[in-house]
Amino acid sequence: MAVVSFAAISVPSAVRLGFEVEESSSRKHWDNFYQRHQNKFFKDRHYLEKDWGQYFSHDNRKIILVVGCGAGNTIFPLAKKYPQHYIHACDFSHHAITHVKSHPNFLKDQINVFACNIAEENLCDHIMPASVDIVTLVFTLSAVSPEKMSTVIQNLQHVLKPDGYVLFRDYAIGDYAQVMLMNKNQVISENFYFRGDGTCSFYFSEDLLSELFERAGFVVVDVNTYNREIINRARDITMQRRWIRAVFRRP
Ligand SMILES: C[S@@+](CC[C@H](N)C(=O)[O-])C[C@H]1O[C@@H](n2cnc3c(N)ncnc32)[C@H](O)[C@@H]1O
Numbered sequence: 538m539a540v541v542s543f544a545a546i547s548v549p550s551a552v553r554l555g556f557e558v559e560e561s562s563s564r565k566h567w568d569n570f571y572q573r574h575q576n577k578f579f580k581d582r583h584y585l586e587k588d589w590g591q592y593f594s595h596d597n598r599k600i601i602l603v604v605g606c607g608a609g610n611t612i613f614p615l616a617k618k619y620p621q622h623y624i625h626a627c628d629f630s631h632h633a634i635t636h637v638k639s640h641p642n643f644l645k646d647q648i649n650v651f652a653c654n655i656a657e658e659n660l661c662d663h664i665m666p667a668s669v670d671i672v673t674l675v676f677t678l679s680a681v682s683p684e685k686m687s688t689v690i691q692n693l694q695h696v697l698k699p700d701g702y703v704l705f706r707d708y709a710i711g712d713y714a715q716v717m718l719m720n721k722n723q724v725i726s727e728n729f730y731f732r733g734d735g736t737c738s739f740y741f742s743e744d745l746l747s748e749l750f751e752r753a754g755f756v757v758v759d760v761n762t763y764n765r766e767i768i769n770r771a772r773d774i775t776m777q778r779r780w781i782r783a784v785f786r787r788p
Contacts, residue, residue: 564629564654566735567680571632573734576608576640582675585611586618588782589704592671593619599670600625602696604655605677608636609643615673616647625664627653656685660696669696672703679707679739683729686739690753697787703755708740709762709779715740741781755785 570578586593593599593615599622603611606626616624628634629652637643637650651663655677672693681689693703708714710728718730718738725731728740747757760783767776 567630568632571630576636579610581614582611602669602672607633611675613642624648626650629654655689660692674705701787703785705783709781710740710742712779713776750785758784
């Protein structure tokens with residue numbers, strides 16, 4: 538398969554266009570996103586059990602933290618499949634938190650959802666240090682600017698128990714959406730783009746992702762990229778989608 542090189546991007550077009558990439562504006566854009574789309578945009582993540590069942594399926598009660606939970610598309614499939622576990626979940630969009638709390642399957646005894654900017658605030662102000670067995674990062678780190686990613690990962694490390702896991706899924710370099718954003722010149726910095734609605738997205742390589750977690754003291758258990766060709770007959774286009782899946786362990 539042809540590998541597209543994205544290293545050639547030099548002048549950040551976002552800077553030229555005066556685009557702000559501050560965390561406060563990022564929160565505002567995601568809040569607008571959930572106000573506009575309500576809880577209809579993302580589909581429930583039904584692959585969690587298939588991909589990561591071995592991490593979730595134990596009789597003893599586990600503590601899970603869903604980071605960047607959005608409208609709850611990771612929370613509710615997990616809560617249904619593993620009712621014995623307890624789920625903390627956070628997002629910096631207040632509209633997203635409201636959608637989670639008003640979901641028909643929201644149970645106060647099983648789910649604790651709170652507003653938190655994981656790039657700015659200490660997660661230990663919300664949950665006990667070293668108390669979490671599993672963190673899920675599903676399409677969340679890509680929404681954080683690259684210079685804040687290490688802070689986010691360190692933040693996760695503080696709430697994880699030793700031998701706790703981070704289960705990661707996100708956009709991979711060369712994804713169809715990246716090619717579209719690049720063609721529209723919506724580049725902020727290398728592999729980082731802004732969308733039309735002001736939200737941002739980063740596209741990961743396996744090496745960069747592993748390095749980010751290793752630098753924060755994690756062990757790489759598994760990392761792989763997978764592709765799917767998706768045909769949209771209505772729009773008459775074929776999309777090469779690419780995602781990255783990984784598991785990291787706090788030693
Ligand atoms: C692409 S959405 C994915 C939502 C959800 N994880 C899912 O899979 O449906 C990215 C989410 O990350 C949240 N987010 C982005 N940056 C964040 C930050 N610094 N702190 C907390 N949440 C953040 C956004 O509000 C948004 O809900």
